[in-house]
Amino acid sequence: MTRATPSRPFHVVAIGGSIRARSSTELALRAVLRAAAECGAETTLFSGPDLVLPPYEPGVVDDSARRMLDAVESADALVIGSPGYHGTISGLVKNAVDYLEELRLGQRCYVDGLPVGCVATAYGWQAAVNTLGTLRVLAHSLRGWPTPLGMALNMAAAPVFGEDGGVVEPSVAASAEIMASQLLSFGRAGAEPVASPVA
Numbered sequence: 001m002t003r004a005t006p007s008r009p010f011h012v013v014a015i016g017g018s019i020r021a022r023s024s025t026e027l028a029l030r031a032v033l034r035a036a037a038e039c040g041a042e043t044t045l046f047s048g049p050d051l052v053l054p055p056y057e058p059g060v061v062d063d064s065a066r067r068m069l070d071a072v073e074s075a076d077a078l079v080i081g082s083p084g085y086h087g088t089i090s091g092l093v094k095n096a097v098d099y100l101e102e103l104r105l106g107q108r109c110y111v112d113g114l115p116v117g118c119v120a121t122a123y124g125w126q127a128a129v130n131t132l133g134t135l136r137v138l139a140h141s142l143r144g145w146p147t148p149l150g151m152a153l154n155m156a157a158a159p160v161f162g163e164d165g166g167v168v169e170p171s172v173a174a175s176a177e178i179m180a181s182q183l184l185s186f187g188r189a190g191a192e193p194v195a196s197p198v199a
C-alpha cells in the first residue's frame, strides 16, 4: 500500500455526482476537493460520464473502471457523493461503488484504514440525511472511516452554488473546508490496516 510521504503528495479521490448538467452533488465534491487542494493535496474526481459504467459484474473491469480502481488504490482519502434518489443513494453511484469490490483482494482490502468523506444532496432534508447515512454505511462496509463531519445538503432550502459553480452558502463552504481538513489530518495520522479473515 502507498502512503503520502514528503515526496508523494496526499491524494484525495472523489467519486460521485449525477450525469445531470451542473450536478449539485458534483459541485459539492469539487468544493471539498478544492479545499483539500488548498491544503496541498493532489485530487482526482470521477463524476458525470466517468460514472457511466456497465452494471457491475464481478471480475469484469473495463478501462474506465480500471482508471477509477487504480486511483482509489493510490488514494490516501476517499470522498463519495450521491444525490438522494427516492430517499437513498442513486443507482449510478452505487454501481460505481460496487466496482470497489475488485479491491477486496488488492494491496489493501477495499479502502481499509482510509478516511472517507460522505456528501449527499437532495431536494429536502429527509432524503439528504438518509442518503448521508447510507453513504456512511457504505464507507464502513468498505473498511473506511467516515469523517466525523458528513455533508447533507438540502438544495430546496437556499441557493448553495453560484453561476460559476462555486459555493455561495457560507455554512456549506465551511463544511467543505472542515471535511477536507478531517480527511487530511486523519489520513496523515495513518490508521494502519489490520489483517482480518472477515471480508
Ligand SMILES: Cc1cc2nc3c(=O)[nH]c(=O)nc-3n(C[C@H](O)[C@H](O)[C@H](O)COP(=O)(O)O)c2cc1C
Residues within 6 Å of the ligand: 017, 018, 019, 020, 022, 023, 024, 025, 026, 083, 084, 085, 086, 087, 088, 121, 122, 123, 124, 125, 126, 127, 128, 155
Ligand atoms: C430519480 C430522482 C429521485 C429523486 N428522489 C428524491 C427524494 O426522494 N427526495 C428528495 O428530497 N429529492 C429527490 N430527488 C431530487 C434530488 O435528490 C436533488 O435534486 C439532488 O440535488 C440532485 O442531485 P444532482 O444535482 O447532483 O443531480 C430526486 C431526483 C431524481 C432525479
